[in-house]
Structures are given as structure tokens and as C-alpha cells.
Amino acid sequence: MGIRRLDWDHWIELDNQWLRFHKEKLARLCGERGSRLCMTAPEAYDAALETMELISEYLVCRYPSLFEFESSTTQKQIRIKATGEIYPIYSDNPLKYAAFLIQDDLALMIEGADGQYYLKAGAIPLPGFWRLEDKFNMPLAEIHTSGNVPQFREKLQLGMERFFQKLTPERAVVRYNYSIQTDGELSWSSSIGSEDTFGLGRKDARLNPSIESLHFRSERQALRRLPRSGAILFTVRTYFLPIIDIAQEPGVPGRLASALRSWPDEI
Known part of the structure; x- marks a missing residue:
């Protein structure tokens, strides 16, 4: 699983790409697909509200030059200093507002009566290559098997299910993944087909793309x-860089080529 302990000081990380992510999230979550990019089952509302509370408190404490609580009204709100936007802490759609504050996408897994964890809420405006509407209400294992995650059943499923059962509130963990995307679109990779028709059958990424179109996509998944x-x-922060840019870093091209050659055939 590649999991390691996460220091609480680094739970949510912001960088100089924050405004780009913020603008794209606003456009996506307030656009025509917004209701399919942010969904909360009734049984997950309390967890969604708790998420907004925790993220707001964390940001005001960790990044006081960027965020502050707005005290001009009786309703508790958070203000983004750079843009002047003010969002409610308590609302009917807390994950949507939480997603506006940070660069991460958000997903909530709720334990069912059968002991399995189900995807019951999410704000996923920047997924790249999967849709919340397809995975919503699915148990953990089916989320991965329906997406054809290589070697999930053989190497990951049992360990992941045990990990979910044992994770305590005192501990946070982080893992990373990476992929190569054949276009430069952060929110949705159009090279695999239209986002609207994706559920009808996945299209393979185009063959022999130009080096200029290739992008390195990595997710920082904190749990x-x-x-x-x-x-x-889950808070999922995407790092998205042109291959031609990261290839300028000493040693990176060789390490990336070696990693790609190590992939098994099913990947």
C-alpha cells in the first residue's frame, strides 16, 4: 500500500498553484456537472459537516495569513483573504465549501452494518480519469475492482480492509501514486473520452502522443x-506537471524510465 505516517503539521498542504486549483474547482462545482461532482448521502452528512469544521479550524491555525474566521455575522464563516470569499461552516453542502478552501479533492468512507466501508460522500472536481457518480455508494473493494486496479485482489485488498478497521483518530497516514497522462487537462483527461459518456465504456488514451502533451500526474492521498x-x-492532492518540465531535473528522466520499465504487463 506504500503508507507512511503523516505529521499533522502537513495534513493539508497549499502551494503557489492554489489559485489555479481554486478557480477550476469553482468553475466545476458551480457548473452544470456540479451536482455529480459533489454528493453526500444522508447518513454521511454529519461526517461531511465534521470535515468542514476540521478543515476550517486547521487552515485558520496553520495558514493565518490566508484564512480567518469571519465574525461580522452570527453564523460561523471562514474568509479567504486572497479573494475575499466567505463560506459558511454549517450548510446543506459542507463538502462543497470545504473543497473550495483547499487544493485537495475529498472523499468520505462510512462503515456499513456489514463491516465494509462505503463511499458515501465526496467532492471530486479534479479526478482526471474517474467519476464520483460511478463509485458513489460502492464498498471499498468494488471501487478498486470496478476500476480494474492491477493486483488489487492479490496484493492490496486484505491489507487495505484491515488497515481501515485499525485506523484511529490519533493517527494520519499518507500515500502517493503516479501516472502518465496524455493531455494537459487537470480536471478531466479528455484523451480517454468525454466525461459525460465515460460510464458507457472507457476509451484508451491516444497512442503515440507528442512529448509536449505528456504530463506527470501524482496524487498525495492523506487518510x-x-x-x-x-x-x-481521504484528502487527495493532485500534482500535475508537463513531462518536459520535470525532465529538466537532474536524474529524474532515468528514474522515471526505470520505474516505467518495472511495471508489470497488466499496468
Whole structure:
């Protein structure tokens, strides 16, 4: 699984790409696909609200030059200093507002009566190559098998299910993945087909793309158990860079080529 412990000081990381991500999230979540990019089942509302509370408190404490609580009204709100935008802490769609604050996408897994964890809420405006509407309400294992994650059943499923059961609120963990994308679109990779028709059958990425179109896509997935609701929260931060840019870093081309050659055939 490639999991390691995460220091709480680094739970949410912001960088100089924050405004780009923020603008794209606003356009996506407030656009015509917004209701399919942000969904919350009734049984996950309390966890979604807890998520907004925790993220807001964290940001005001960790990044006081960027965020502050707005005290001009009786309703508790958070203000983004750079843009002047103000968002409610308590609303009917807390994950949407939480997603506006950070560069990460958000997903909440809720334990069912059968002991499995189900995707019951998410704000996923920048997924790249999967759709929340296709995975919503699925158990953990089916999320991965339906997406044809290589070697999931053989090497990952048992360990991941045990890990979810044992994760405590006192501990946060992080893992990374990476892929090569054949276009430069952060929110949705159009090279695999239209986002609207994706569920009808996946299209393979185009063959022999130009080097200029290739992008390195890496996800920083932080996991924590929420202390009040017991839900497991994923915060997924995407790093998205042109291959021709990272190839300028000493040693990177060789390491990336070696990693790609090590992939098994099913990947």
C-alpha cells in the first residue's frame, strides 16, 4: 500500500498553484456537472459537516495569513483573504465549501452494518480519469475492482480492509501514486473520452502522443479517521506537471524510465 505516517503539521498542504486549483474547482462545482461532482448521502452528512469544521479550524491555525474566521455575522464563516470569499461552516453542502478552501479533492468512507466501508460522500472536481457518480455508494473493494486496479485482489485488498478497521483518530497516514497522462487537462483527461459518456465504456488514451502533451500526474492521498463520526476521510492532492518540465531535473528522466520499465504487463 506504500503508507507512511503523516505529521499533522502537513495534513493539508497549499502551494503557489492554489489559485489555479481554486478557480477550476469553482468553475466545476458551480457548473452544470456540479451536482455529480459533489454528493453526500444522508447518513454521511454529519461526517461531511465534521470535515468542514476540521478543515476550517486547521487552515485558520496553520495558514493565518490566508484564512480567518469571519465574525461580522452570527453564523460561523471562514474568509479567504486572497479573494475575499466567505463560506459558511454549517450548510446543506459542507463538502462543497470545504473543497473550495483547499487544493485537495475529498472523499468520505462510512462503515456499513456489514463491516465494509462505503463511499458515501465526496467532492471530486479534479479526478482526471474517474467519476464520483460511478463509485458513489460502492464498498471499498468494488471501487478498486470496478476500476480494474492491477493486483488489487492479490496484493492490496486484505491489507487495505484491515488497515481501515485499525485506523484511529490519533493517527494520519499518507500515500502517493503516479501516472502518465496524455493531455494537459487537470480536471478531466479528455484523451480517454468525454466525461459525460465515460460510464458507457472507457476509451484508451491516444497512442503515440507528442512529448509536449505528456504530463506527470501524482496524487498525495492523506487518510484519517474523523474523531466524532468515525468516518474515514481521504484528502487527495493532485500534482500535475508537463513531462518536459520535470525532465529538466537532474536524474529524474532515468528514474522515471526505470520505474516505467518495472511495471508489470497488466499496468
